Amino acid sequence: MRIAxxxxxxxTNTFNPIATTRQDFESFGIxxxxxxxxxxxxxxxxxxxxxxxxxxxxxxxxxGLIRLPAWPSGLATAETFRWLHDELVASLKTALPVDGIxxxxxxxxxxxxxxxxxxxxxxxVRALVGPRVPxxxxxxxxxxxxxxxASAADALVLYHTIPHIDLFQTGQRAAxxxxxxxxxxxxxxxxxxxxxxxxxxxxxxxxxxxxVSADLKRKLQAIESRSEVxxxxxxxxxxxxxxxxxxxxxxxxxxxxxxxATQLATDVxxxxxxxxxxxxxxxxxxxxxxARAHANPSGLVVVSDAADATTSGAPGDSVWLxxxxxxxxxxxxxxxxxxxxxxxxEVEQLGxxxxxSGLIGGLRDTRFGIRIPLSGIIxxxxxxxxxxxxxxxxxxxxxxxAALLRSRQIHIIITSKTGxxxxxxxxxxxxxxxxxxxxxxxxxxxxxxxxxxxxAAAIYSVRAPGCAPSDxxxxxxxxxDRPLWPWDEISNWKPAPMLFHMRR
Ligand SMILES: [Zn+2]
Numbered sequence: 001m002r003i004a005x006x007x008x009x010x011x012t013n014t015f016n017p018i019a020t021t022r023q024d025f026e027s028f029g030i031x032x033x034x035x036x037x038x039x040x041x042x043x044x045x046x047x048x049x050x051x052x053x054x055x056x057x058x059x060x061x062x063x064g065l066i067r068l069p070a071w072p073s074g075l076a077t078a079e080t081f082r083w084l085h086d087e088l089v090a091s092l093k094t095a096l097p098v099d100g101i102x103x104x105x106x107x108x109x110x111x112x113x114x115x116x117x118x119x120x121x122x123x124x125v126r127a128l129v130g131p132r133v134p135x136x137x138x139x140x141x142x143x144x145x146x147x148x149x150a151s152a153a154d155a156l157v158l159y160h161t162i163p164h165i166d167l168f169q170t171g172q173r174a175a176x177x178x179x180x181x182x183x184x185x186x187x188x189x190x191x192x193x194x195x196x197x198x199x200x201x202x203x204x205x206x207x208x209x210x211x212v213s214a215d216l217k218r219k220l221q222a223i224e225s226r227s228e229v230x231x232x233x234x235x236x237x238x239x240x241x242x243x244x245x246x247x248x249x250x251x252x253x254x255x256x257x258x259x260x261a262t263q264l265a266t267d268v269x270x271x272x273x274x275x276x277x278x279x280x281x282x283x284x285x286x287x288x289x290x291a292r293a294h295a296n297p298s299g300l301v302v303v304s305d306a307a308d309a310t311t312s313g314a315p316g317d318s319v320w321l322x323x324x325x326x327x328x329x330x331x332x333x334x335x336x337x338x339x340x341x342x343x344x345x346e347v348e349q350l351g352x353x354x355x356x357s358g359l360i361g362g363l364r365d366t367r368f369g370i371r372i373p374l375s376g377i378i379x380x381x382x383x384x385x386x387x388x389x390x391x392x393x394x395x396x397x398x399x400x401x402a403a404l405l406r407s408r409q410i411h412i413i414i415t416s417k418t419g420x421x422x423x424x425x426x427x428x429x430x431x432x433x434x435x436x437x438x439x440x441x442x443x444x445x446x447x448x449x450x451x452x453x454x455x456a457a458a459i460y461s462v463r464a465p466g467c468a469p470s471d472x473x474x475x476x477x478x479x480x481d482r483p484l485w486p487w488d489e490i491s492n493w494k495p496a497p498m499l500f501h502m503r504r
Contacts, residue, residue, distance in 0.1 A: 001058050003178065004095050005036070005049045006065035006088060007104040008121065011142065013240040013313025014110060015467040015475075016074035017366055022083050024070040027417075029396075032091065036064030043394045045104035045138045048171020053102075056179060063098060065091035071418050072313035081111035081120075089124050100182045101125060101135045102174055103153075107143020108238040115243035115479075119148030126152040131502075134181040134188075136174045140164065142201075142238040145249035147498055150192040154181060154502045155253040158233025160217050162204045163391035163450035177230050180255070187256035188230055190500040191265035195248040195272055196493060197485040199236040200470050201306065201445035202281030202461050205453075212278040216271065223264050228254050234268060236279075239472045240312060246480045248272060262497045269495040276485060281470050283463040290324045292460060293439045299457030300437055306445035307466025308365070310421045311392070314443070314467040315339060315369070319361030321441055321464065322412065323372050330409035332438035335427055339364060341416040347403040352378050356405060360412075368465040376405030376412060379431075384415050386425035390450030397423070404430045409438075422448035445470060 010020060031039055040046035046067065053062050066087055076084075092101070103125070109117040118137070125135060134154045139145065141159040149156060157174040159166055180186040206217040216234055223232040230253040237248050250272065252265040284292070293301040308318035316339035325334050340360060347356050355377055362369035384399035400416030413430050420426065422444035427434035434440050435455050442448035445461070445468070453459070463471060473486045483490050 001060040002063050002098045003053055003060045003100045003102060004063040004065050004092060004098040005046060005102045006091065007046050007067040007069065008084060008088060008109065008118070009068070009104065009106050010070040010076070010109045011072040011106050011140065011238055011313055012075055012108060012110040013072060013238070013467055014075050014242045015240050015367065016313050016315050018074045018315055018364060020070060020073045020076040020080060022080050024073060025068050028069045028071060031067040033064050036067050037062050040067060044167040045171035045174070048168040049102045049104070049175045052172045052175030058183065060099070063095040065095055072311060073418065074313065076109065076111035076117070078112040078114065081114045081117055084117070085121055085124060088121055089128060092125060092128060098133060100178045101129065101133060102178060103135065103137040104171065105137050105139055107139035107145060107149070107235065108241060110241055110243050116146045116148055119146045119152065122149050122152035134178060136178045138170050138174045139235060141235055143235040144237050144241060144243070144246055145192070145235045145251060146245055147192060150190055150251060150498070151500050154188045155190060155231050156233065156251050157231045158235055158251070160220060161206045162201070162213065163207065163447040165207070165390060165393060165450055167392070173231065180230060186230060188253050188502045189256055189258045189261050190251055190253040191261035192498045192500060193250045193265050193269040193495045195250065195269050196483065196490060197248050197273065197276045198239045198246060199248065199276065199279040200239065200281050202470055203279050204236055205446055205449055207450070212275045216268065219268060219271065223252065228257050228260055229264070230255055232264065232268070234272060238312065240468050242477045242479045244479055244481055247484060258499055258501060262499065265497055266495045273493060281461055283470055284460050286321055286324050286462050286464055289460040289462045290321070290328070294328050296457060300435060300455060301439045302448065302452045302456045302459045303439060303441050304445060304448060304459065304461045305441050305443050305464055306461060307464040307469045309444045309468045310418045311444050311447050312468035315364035316418045316421055316443060317361050317364040318369055318464065318466050319372050320370060321462070323370065325410055326407065330438060332409060334410045334439045335432055335434060335437045336441035337413045337415065337421045337426065337443060339418050340414045343414045344401050344403050344416045347378050347414070348381060348401065350378060352381060354378050365467055368467060374407060376407040378403060379406045379411070380404035382430060384419065384426060384429055386423070386429050388420055388423055388425060391447030392420065399426070402430065422451070424451050
């Protein structure tokens, strides 16, 4: 028995003007064949696949196809889409015949002229192997799930958590599901419901005891624990995607029980719809948040700058908050981050201990960004290379050469490349203690909470200009289908389930 495993991972933000290209995937690190199985056995969904497959009594041969990852950024070019598609299909062709396929996908990767990249790739994989080979794909909770994805795969298995701390478990759930199809002859039957809403991330934390997101997670997990159910998931979508068919989605896959799948998916979709306003965040102005942080006498204040969240595909060179921080005198450290490869180069030439002066920001986010003067002592020049924990945990990250500049108590980490700019490991790699600071800016709307929620004295979410704004519905989207909440009020919406019944 042979089971193929592969990964395609990138989250697209169509407001980021920087296109995602083949080079972004190559520089993040493509892995193929047996190297994939060796290197990814403990990390993310691939690790979940591999560990689970190794535990099958049938001892299947694991055919590693290819891992294609890139950090969240702008729309992929059409050429990049074609290349990703061909790489994945070609790697599968050489591995055939296989008895099952496990694909770790994101679900919100969009390319020029190809808004549903994963849907097209799933359709191509299905076309290659035909209807008899089971395909199970995992998706991020921020996927824009489409009928094309649901019809091509036997089942779509979604993360259950925000912050995303269940990548490995999602891989295991998918592999266990595949076992039920391949060995137990389960007949997947998926009810798919598109829900016309796009939800802000701030209150989507599933890891708090109460709230809509935690309630829905518990509901999905209770559904999934039923013996007739193969998987149950909800995707609340990456909001910064100006593409057709944008919206939340519910998928429930049962073993050959269409009426039950429909009933359960309808129940989840109805609860999401009726509670959608509970996702609306409380946002402070930049001025207000920083004034409050300045007035805080002890402990750590985390300021969430979601609009420039690199985890949401924003460019990471916003200095709107830095501009405000510079207006104050701080008695304890303030930590923030900026992506600026040009400054890293200049700093490398000057060397530690020297003073760098120049303009910072606004070169990558040319739409919302500003450029401001800054002068700082070069405290450190280092490699921003580490392994993440918490949100998107156990991910090997290389953000290239980086520098630490200090202007009085304001410490600015300048990186050459984008990456997890909320990550405690990034601050630690610069020689800073993120938990001992007075203020830390997390360029992240929700994921940062896995690291900081239990250790912060206060957390403030700010309304700042940027490519991933929390109040995205105030922005001009040209391609989304309307009506869509919260852009539009919609009365009397009723779930319209679609049914995909494989291997009947
Ligand atoms: Zn996500």
